[in-house]
Amino acid sequence: MNDTFGRRIAGMLHRRPRLRLSLLLSAPLLWLVLAYLGSLAALFLSAFWTTDPFTSDVVKSWSPDNFRTLLTTSVYRDVALRSLAVAVAVTVIDAVIAFPIAFYTARVASPRYRHLLVVAILTPLWASYLVKAYAWRIMLSEGGPLDWLLKPLGLHGPGYGLPAVIMVLAYLWLPYMILPIHAGLEQLPANLLDASADLGARTWRTFRSVVLPMVFPSIAAGSVFTFSLSLGDYIAVQIVGGKTQLIGNLVYSNITLDLPLAAALGTVPVAIIVLYLLAVRRSGALAAI
Amino acid sequence: MAIRLRGLSKSFGQVEAVAGVDLEIGDGEFFSMLGPSGSGKTTVLRMIAGFEAPTAGTVELAGQDVTRLAPFERDVNTVFQDYALFPHMSVEQNVAYGLKIRRVPKAERAERAREALASVQLADFGKRRPAQLSGGQRQRVALARALVNRPKVLLLDEPLGALDLKLREQMQVELKALQREVGITFVFVTHDQVEALTMSDRIAVFNRGRIEQVGTPAEVYERPATPFVAGFVGTSNLLTDEGGTYSIRPEKIRLLDEEAPAGTGDDLRTVTGTVAEVVYRGDSTRFLVALDEGGRLTALQQNHETSSEEVAAYRGTRIRLQWHRRHNVIVTTPESPEAPEAPETESTCV
Structure with a gap:
């Protein structure tokens, strides 16, 4: 039944x-x-509401004041541009570091070893974000491990600040860049590389004319992760950023004081990411995701 | 001498893919390397191109030892089995790639790419992407991309394998004509005996990483040097009697009714048997005959007058087979220590 x-x-x-x-x-x-x-x-x-300056209460009346504040106040402009620069820097650093690693895991390492390497790349993602960020705080501390390592070279670590933020974010988001490039390189047919060499191309030329254009969609896919995650981050900057301010922690610090302004600030990374995605889409890279 | 291979060997770990190949290929020759998959023919080709480094032995191109040179330092071009066209480039860009790398001026480059595409009947396809072409068209682009560089030697790795039969036969004729026209040495890897027999000036038959025989198509077909060659090139009928083991080609055998008057004479060999199987093939029919003296023979008859219904009636009937002894090809004599080895090839029949 x-x-x-x-x-x-x-x-x-x-x-x-x-x-x-x-x-x-x-x-x-x-x-x-x-x-x-x-x-x-x-x-x-x-973001179009306002806050009563005396009572700190949200006034639900329509006004573009918050956006006007964002555009006219130099501090906000600087912070937005700095955040954008950090996201771009992290993306570029990750792409440069990820490519050789992905090339090794996808095309050089033996298949058995390959799985282990992919697991090794994924492992850091299982650890808590906070633990990793605090580990870097210790690494970067005054007289900490990094200073100690660089001392024989007559150098010292970057300390807390903007370079530290970029370093830590690049470290945190690296796996998100390696994995798509690894997948892209793995799918690259080996005989295309043979064909390129057969037609007279040396290694660098083959890389430039065949490998790079063909894995570009994968790099773009990885960059969507590194770029948007960096743009939205507000924790790493508090832990290792010293006095550095990014959009993320401006939003965070304004949430309790001036919610509408925080919302207006929050739309900035959203807008940038939308623009970025449109640019990536125009390059034809999103077809691969 | 376009190519000279000396003691060429290649091992992948424990597996010996190529075990000591010596070969000389002349200028302007259409040379085929024929063998079953895993016989080492493709590996030899890849060593000539430079994609694989030999474990032992040398590769000479036009008298120059190139064993240690990278592919981009050798004056050879390759047409790959699955074409290996660059998917992110247009057909035109694919063809011009080699010229661009050689820094041929832009105008000349475009002109030569256009000519090369025209020579493979793809003049109007330059702006397309490889993905927008059919298999046969991609095959031609791969050919144009290799030939546009005017190499001394063109290597072709089973280039027709992915095409359907009609297209393959058409391309065989075109390839041969193209080779005569450009006069370049072609080294053609195939597992298809018909293809090798149709197109080649000479054929090397590969088996287990070694060359069993090198010769013209007629030599390889009519006078196979080993049981393997007899079996792989064409359908071989192996018979053993006091004279040793010999091979007789199916088309040399006449079929006669048991009662019909048969020719006599020392130069004729006659056997009797029962038709075990009849395979109608349109233009011809293959009769599998179980011999009274033991063993089986395949005989091929053109369907001059018979139809499929008529040939089917032969199944189970008594029959007499007759052929000229001069068509017997001795593959082993009784003194020969090696037992005749008939490879299992029920593939394309000649």
Whole structure:
């Protein structure tokens, strides 16, 4: 009895592909619209509210004041530009470090060893973000391990500050860059490299004309992670950034004081990331994700 | 001498892919390396191109030892089995790639790429991406990309393997014509005996990393040097009698009714048997005959007058087979220590 009922339902669903699809997607779509787009819309709306300077209460009246403040106050402009520069620097550093590692894991290492290496690359992602950031705080501390290591060379570590933030963020997001490049290089057919050499190209030329253009979508995919994660970060900068201010920690520090301003600040990285994604999309790289 | 290989060997770990190959290929020759998969023919090709370094032995191109040179330092070009076209470049860019690297001026480069594409009937396809072409068209682009560099030697690694039969036969003719026209040495790797027989000036038959025989198509087909060659090139019928083991080609055998008057004479060999299987192939029919004296022979008959219904009626009937002794090819004599080894090849038949 039960069985035939189940079969009837299955048969009905089989004959109605639209119903099948809507049943499949309704729950995730509901979540996406309510929780994801909804919260983004709420953020954007609240950026137009203001805060009463005396009571610190949110006044729900429409005004573009917050955005005007952002654009006219040099501090905010500087912080936005600095955050952008950090995100770009982290992305470039990660791409430069990730490429040789990914090349080794994807094309040089023996298949058995390859799996171990991929696991090794993933392992740091299992450790808590805070633990890793604090580990770097110790590394970078005055007279800490990094200073001690560099001492024989007559150098000292960067201490806390902007360079430390870039270093730590580059360290934190590196796996997100290695994995897509590894996947891209793994899919690169070996005979394309043979063909390039056969047609007279030396190693560097093959890299430039064949390897790089073909794994560019993977690099772009990795950069979406490193770029957006760096732009939104507010913890590493508090731990190793010294007095450095980025958009993330400005938002964080304003949330309790001036929520509408924090919301307006929060739309800045969103806007930058949207612009970045559009640029990446234009390059044709998102087709690979 | 375009290519000279001396004692060429290659091992991958414990596996010996190529075990001491000596070979000389002349200028302007269409030379085929024929053998089953895993016989080492492709590895030899890759060592000539420079993609693999030999474990032992030397490779000479035009009298110069190139064994230690990288692929980009050798004056050879390769047409790869799956074409290896650069997917991110247009057809034109693919063809011009080698010229660009050699710093050929832009105008000349474009002109030569255009000519090369025209010579493979793809003049209007320059702006397309490889993904927008059919298999046969990609194959031609790969050919144009290699030939545009005017190499001394063109290496072709089973270039027609992925094409359907009609296209393959058409490309065989075109390739041969192209080779005559440009006069470049072609080294052609294939596992297809018909392809090798149709196109080549000479053929080297590979087996287990060694060359079993080198010769013209007629030599290899009519006078196979070893049982392996007899079996791999064409369908071989191996028979053993007091004279040793010999091979007789199916098309040399006449089929006669048991009662029909048969020719007599010392130069004729006649055996009797029962038709075990009839394979109708449109233009011809293959009869598998179980011999009274033991063993089996395959005989091939052109379907001059017979139809499929008629040949099917032969199954199970008594039959007489007759052929000229001069078509017997001795593959081993009774004194020969090596037992005849008939490879299992039910592949394409000649």
